[in-house]
Structures are given as C-alpha cells and as structure tokens.
Amino acid sequence: MIRLNNVGVSFRKENQKKIFGKERQQILVDVSMHVKEKECLGILGESGSGKSTMGRVICGLLKPDCGKVEVEKPISIVFQDYTTSANPRFTVKQIISESLIVRERRESIRLDREKEIRKLLELVGLSEEFSLRYPHELSGGQLQRVCIARAVALQPKIILFDESISSLDAYTQVQIMDLLKEIRKKYGLTYVFITHDLSSVTYFCDRVLFLYQGQIVETCEIAELGKVKDEYAKKLLNSVVNLR
Ligand SMILES: Nc1ncnc2c1ncn2[C@@H]1O[C@H](COP(=O)(O)OP(=O)(O)O)[C@@H](O)[C@H]1O
Ligand SMILES: [Mg+2]
Numbered sequence: 001m002i003r004l005n006n007v008g009v010s011f012r013k014e015n016q017k018k019i020f021g022k023e024r025q026q027i028l029v030d031v032s033m034h035v036k037e038k039e040c041l042g043i044l045g046e047s048g049s050g051k052s053t054m055g056r057v058i059c060g061l062l063k064p065d066c067g068k069v070e071v072e073k074p075i076s077i078v079f080q081d082y083t084t085s086a087n088p089r090f091t092v093k094q095i096i097s098e099s100l101i102v103r104e105r106r107e108s109i110r111l112d113r114e115k116e117i118r119k120l121l122e123l124v125g126l127s128e129e130f131s132l133r134y135p136h137e138l139s140g141g142q143l144q145r146v147c148i149a150r151a152v153a154l155q156p157k158i159i160l161f162d163e164s165i166s167s168l169d170a171y172t173q174v175q176i177m178d179l180l181k182e183i184r185k186k187y188g189l190t191y192v193f194i195t196h197d198l199s200s201v202t203y204f205c206d207r208v209l210f211l212y213q214g215q216i217v218e219t220c221e222i223a224e225l226g227k228v229k230d231e232y233a234k235k236l237l238n239s240v241v242n243l244r
Helices: 051-058 092-107 113-123 128-132 140-153 170-187 198-204 222-227 231-243
Strands: 002-012 024-035 040-044 066-071 075-078 158-162 190-195 207-212 215-221
Touching: 002 051, 024 051, 024 066, 024 215, 040 051, 040 198, 051 066, 051 158, 051 190, 075 140, 092 113, 092 128, 092 140, 113 128, 113 140, 140 170, 170 198, 190 198, 198 222, 207 222, 207 231, 215 222, 215 231
Parallel strands: 040 190, 040 207, 075 158, 158 190
Antiparallel strands: 002 024, 002 066, 207 215
C-alpha cells in the first residue's frame, strides 16, 4: 500500500548567523518502510524524532531530498491539532461537506449531502443535532469524531493519524480508538498511526516502527514487543512498564 525506500529529508538550520546560511539539519535518515494492506501500523518516537515529517512525506505534502515514495491508494489525514484543523467559522455540516464536495469533483457525481452527513455522523456516534454546531460548541472528543467523519467522507483506502488522539483524556482516547477499530473493519481500511504514546500503540496497532533521531531503529509486531533488540526501543518499553 505504501512504500518508502531510502528516504532522506533535511531542513535548513534555523538560528544561523548568516541569513543565507546553507547548513542543513538531517531530519529523516535513510528511511525505508512499508505498510501492508489493511494493517494498522504505528510510528512511535519521542517529540522531535521526525514522525510528523515522515507523515508529511507519506501523504505527499513534503517531497524528500532523496529516496522513493510509493503510495498506491487514496489517503486521508487526521491531524494532531483538531482545534485548528477545523475552521472555527464552519458548522459541523460545513466541515464534513468540504470532503463531500471534494469527492463530488473527483468522481464527477452529485451526492445527497444531507443524507451522507447523517450517515457519517451516525458512523462516528454523533446524533444529527450536531450538524449545526460550531467547533467551540463541541468537546475535544466530539470534535475529533467530526474530523474522523470528514476523513472518512473522502472514501480513502488509507488514513494517516498524526497524534490525533494525544491531546484527549485517557478515557476518550480509548473510546476513539474503539471507534477507529470499528471503522477500519467496516471499510477494510489501512491505518498509519503516529504517536509518542506506547500504550495506545499496543492497544491499537498490529505492528510498530520505532523512530529515533530520524532513523527507524526497530520494526516489530505488537505481539512480539518482548523481542525487541534495539537499546532505544527497549528503553521506551521499560519506561512504560516502570510507570505501571
Ligand atoms: N518545516 C520545517 N523547517 C525546519 N525544521 C523543521 C520543519 N519541520 C520540522 N522540522 C524539524 O524537524 C525535526 C522533526 O520534527 P517532526 O517531524 O515534527 O517531529 P515529531 O513529529 O516526531 O515531533 C524537529 O527538530 C523540527 O524542529
Ligand atoms: Mg509531530
């Protein structure tokens, strides 16, 4: 479904004395990975490790300096900061309509938007009355459900989540992950789930990549987390075990 081969990304270093300084900071180093059809792949790493950069490369929002990116199917994105990713002046109905309009153009069709919105709201567990609300009239979990409805409305085969649930409380996180599991099953979707939180990866994903300083240091099936060899991955795993 998705394949990256030897991808490298660098950015011009900030805080350079010369305005036109050419020093570059390597953000992703020789990243090769793949995502299998219908799997949920976790990308785990601490803040600044390059996860969002990798997500942007996967979605085609950022062109890497080198390497090859292949994505076979349409992809939707659910971002980290759902409060800014939804236009505050739009109602829920308008937010979801944006995706429906994209689909109408893409497929040269006319949709019964009212009906589609009703179905999508039901899918994400919101009643119809939510369709006229504005983002500030919703809880974090409800707004994230709207963002999920908007992503699903595009009828993608792949959805990439970048820290999509990280700012929700633990209970709401589990509710949203359960909802996402259901949606994945219903539509046979493939997920890429970017997070810094190991416990959500173990709850939600089939397989995980450990990203450390722009490099994939370990790849592992969730059922085989006990077998990781990389020191950094081990440290991460131990830190979570110790917290319990
Ligand atoms: N557009 C950009 N220009 C310069 N540096 C960037 C840019 N985007 C990200 N970075 C840097 O790349 C590194 C990795 O960032 P990011 O991919 O957002 O990490 P993560 O999502 O794992 O926290 C950080 O040091 C960040 O400052
Ligand atoms: Mg990030």
